[in-house]
Amino acid sequence: MSKKIIYECIDAGSDYCPCYLAETNDCITCSHLQGMEFCDCNWRGVCILTEYTWNGKKAKLPRKNFEARILDKKIIGDNLIIFKLITTKTFARYLKQPGSYVFIRDPHKPEYFDTPMSIMYANDRSGQIDIAVQIIGTKTKTLLETNEKLIVRGPYWNGILGLKELKTFKDSNALIIARGVALAPSVNILNYLIRNNNRITLIMDKGKFEDLFITDYIDENRILTIETNILEEKGKLLIQELIRNNSYDLCFSGGSDIQHKEIKGFLNELSPDTNFVVTNNKEICCGEGICGACCIKIGDEILKACKSQIDTAWIFREGEK
Ligand code: FES
Structure with missing residues (x-):
């Protein structure tokens, strides 16, 4: 039985793979490029070691x-x-x-x-x-x-976690909850979900801003929109009511880690099978897996959150250490 993939490199197979991490035996995906003698990866695309060899054992050109x-x-x-x-x-x-x-x-x-x-x-x-x-x-x-x-x-591309669930989501029901500046990535998500013919309920909280700055970007004919303060009791009850009375196959939380945890708690109680997608809130400095500013410990693994697309179910089950 193949082992469950709990994290993958977001750049694997892209124009930027292999990256500098391959040169220092720190590749996130390839066990050979982690200094091991055997192949133990779950990557199903073009072999990263082969790409590295073809490229003269050097990283591909970085982003400019x-x-x-x-x-x-x-x-x-x-x-x-x-x-x-x-x-x-x-x-x-x-x-x-x-x-x-x-x-x-x-x-x-x-x-x-x-x-x-x-x-x-x-x-x-x-x-x-x-x-x-x-x-x-x-x-x-x-x-x-x-x-x-x-x-x-x-x-x-690693601004949200749960990308695989989101990208394979079609003809289904989604609940999008976003607060403050996390309304911005929600617009890109909404457009993607609309292209895949999904039915969407959007809860918007302007957070610390004067206004909801995304209204010009939203097609209200395609999305059911609700504005509320999700930090207040009224907003929390509304989220729970919606989850209880609708079968959402996917829920996105855009906001703080505290917000993610609270919504995950509602889902665990009311709709445990709903896929959960969240904004990646770790401190991103280089974005290339080099500086270590974004490192987090989950279970026994220390991961670079800028490069690792991490299974959200695993994050919330294990918790960040
Ligand atoms: S390693 Fe630099 S931001 Fe992730």
Whole structure:
């Protein structure tokens, strides 16, 4: 019997695999490229060791920085910017995948100002990508003054956990719950679910923002939308009622880890078979599995959360140590 896959490298089989981790025997997937003598991987795509050998035992070319023109910039209240950027059609196509994100920074600032931002919307016919930035610290404050161009690096894809369940989800019922800046990746998820003919209920909580900034991005003919404060008792009861009275096959939680845990608790009690998909909230610094800023311990495994697509059932069963 094959062992259950509890985590996989998000980049395995992509244009960026094998990466630098293969050069240091730290590959997330390939046991040979972890320094072992035998093959013990569950990867079903092109053999990573073979790719590495064909590539002269070197990592493939990494993602590059490039300048993207700011088509539009809207400041909402005192803590939110919506950027519309022009990139290439190919780049935008890569970012239509749910959970996509890029690093952005002011072109006049050094690389350590790079900050990861979820893709809210990507149009592969025009190359436009839209990003919502919550102004919260030094890196994001510098973006208030940036009006012409941004440095962009990507594409990255591990912004949500439970991607496999989401990508295979078709003709079914989904409950999407998102609060604050996590409304942004929800738009990309909603568009993906609509393309796959799913019926969607969306609970939106504006969190610390003045307004619900995603309303222009939502097709209310295709989605049942509800606005509420999910931190209040009324909001929590509403979520429980919806889960109790509808058979949702998938539930997405966009927000804090505390929010994820609370919603997982409701699901365990009222609908234990519902697939659970969540935003990946770990501190992402390099996004390449190099710096270790995103490391988490689950069970006996120490994982790099920027690269590892982790089974959410396992995370909530084992808990983070
Ligand atoms: S963010 Fe650097 S290793 Fe994950």
